[in-house]
Amino acid sequence: MVKKISSVPTHVAIIMDGNGRWALSRGLPRLAGHRAGTENLRRIITACVEFGVKYLTIYAFSTENWGRPREEVDGLMHILEDVIDRELAELHKEGVQLRHIGRLERLDPKIQEKVLEAIELTKDNDRLVLNVAFNYGGRDEIICAIQKIIRDDVAPENVTADLVGRYLFTAGVPDPDLIIRTSGELRVSNFLIWQGAYSEWYVTSTYWPDFDKDAFRKALDTYARRDRRYGGLSKIDEDKPQHA
Numbered sequence: 001m002v003k004k005i006s007s008v009p010t011h012v013a014i015i016m017d018g019n020g021r022w023a024l025s026r027g028l029p030r031l032a033g034h035r036a037g038t039e040n041l042r043r044i045i046t047a048c049v050e051f052g053v054k055y056l057t058i059y060a061f062s063t064e065n066w067g068r069p070r071e072e073v074d075g076l077m078h079i080l081e082d083v084i085d086r087e088l089a090e091l092h093k094e095g096v097q098l099r100h101i102g103r104l105e106r107l108d109p110k111i112q113e114k115v116l117e118a119i120e121l122t123k124d125n126d127r128l129v130l131n132v133a134f135n136y137g138g139r140d141e142i143i144c145a146i147q148k149i150i151r152d153d154v155a156p157e158n159v160t161a162d163l164v165g166r167y168l169f170t171a172g173v174p175d176p177d178l179i180i181r182t183s184g185e186l187r188v189s190n191f192l193i194w195q196g197a198y199s200e201w202y203v204t205s206t207y208w209p210d211f212d213k214d215a216f217r218k219a220l221d222t223y224a225r226r227d228r229r230y231g232g233l234s235k236i237d238e239d240k241p242q243h244a
Contacts, residue, residue, distance in 0.1 A: 005217070007224040009177035011055035012048065013199070015191055016041075018183030018207030025207075031075040036209035038083055045096065047213045048128055051220060055129045055173055057101070059191050063137030066106075077111060080134065084114045088121065095127030101169035102136030103144075131173065138193035141169050170195055178223045180216075182208040200226050 016037055023033030041058065048056050061076055091098065098119055104112045115134075145167035149159065165171065175195045181187075184205035188196070202219045204211065 005051060005220050005224055008052045008220065009200075009223055010053070011057070011174050011176045011178075012053050012220075013057040013059070013176040013179045013192055013196070014044070015059045015179070015181040015189060016208040016211075017181055017185055017189075019209060021183065022207035022209045030072055031079075033207075033209060034072075034076060034079055038079055040209050040211065042087070043213055044211070044216055045091070045094075045128065045130065047216050049094065049096075051217070053128070053220075055131065055176075057131035057133060057170075057173075057176060057192070059133045059136070059189070061102075061134045061136070062190060063102075063135060063140050064190065077108065081111050081114060084118055088118050091130070092122050092125065095125045096122060097125040097127075097129045098122045099129060099131045099173075101131050101133045101141070103140070104135070106135055129173065131170065133191070136169070136191075138188075138190045142194055144169070164194070168194060175199065177228075178202060178219070180204070180211075180219050182206055182211050198228070198230050200228065 019033035019037040020030040021033070022036065023030050026032075045056065060080070065076070066073060088098075098121075100115050100119060104115060107115070142164075145164055148167050149163070154163070170192075175197070176192060176199045178201075179192065179196055179199045180202045181189075182204055184203060186203060192199075200223055202222055204215065204219070206215055
């Protein structure tokens with residue numbers, strides 16, 4: 001019998017890194033790695049449902065990724081469109097609610113339409129909320145929120161952390177409890193820089209296409225052993241006798 005995870009994070013966010021290096025290590029083109037990474041996402045979504053994770057946010061394409069070779073960017077756009085075409089019906093059947101965070105404006109109008117249709121179709125599903133960060137950047141998100149706050153004539157003294165949260169792309173979604181980064185890189189990479197202020201981080205050298213259910217379970221088990229303090233004392237410290 002598989003041991004139950006003692007403390008399952010409500011919201012897990014993943015920087016799905018290492019697709020290109022996974023492909024190059026096998027003598028394959030980089031796009032083959034991105035396709036393999038997309039196939040792996042299905043396994044992790046299924047694992048989230050099994051383990052009881054309620055929110056999953058994936059970093060699929062950053063605002064900086066436009067600087068990659070045109071062939072790779074075009075290929076990533078095609079993969080996004082292909083994934084929606086192939087996976088949407090099954091995700092909907094499994095109760096997954098799809099959301100997009102980032103800016104849709106720069107994407108091809110046909111892809112924009114498919115993304116919006118997917119969001120509309122799955123909006124009432126509640127088994128797992130899947131946030132797809134596509135054309136997303138943490139700094140851009142904060143700039144966008146500030147612009148909206150200014151347009152709404154919010155008085156400076158009324159600007160609070162809660163208010164800013166309501167203007168972010170992730171409005172209504174709890175901050176991530178755990179952020180996972182595959183491939184071993186030790187960078188935030190402009191991902192959820194507001195929301196991740198007190199998130200626990202888990203970094204693994206495993207490339208994303210090889211980050212399977214067992215690897216995900218290991219990350220969740222590690223999280224369950226963490227002592228989250230949010231800037232305060234740990235429970236252990238609080239229980240220690242205080243001396244004058």
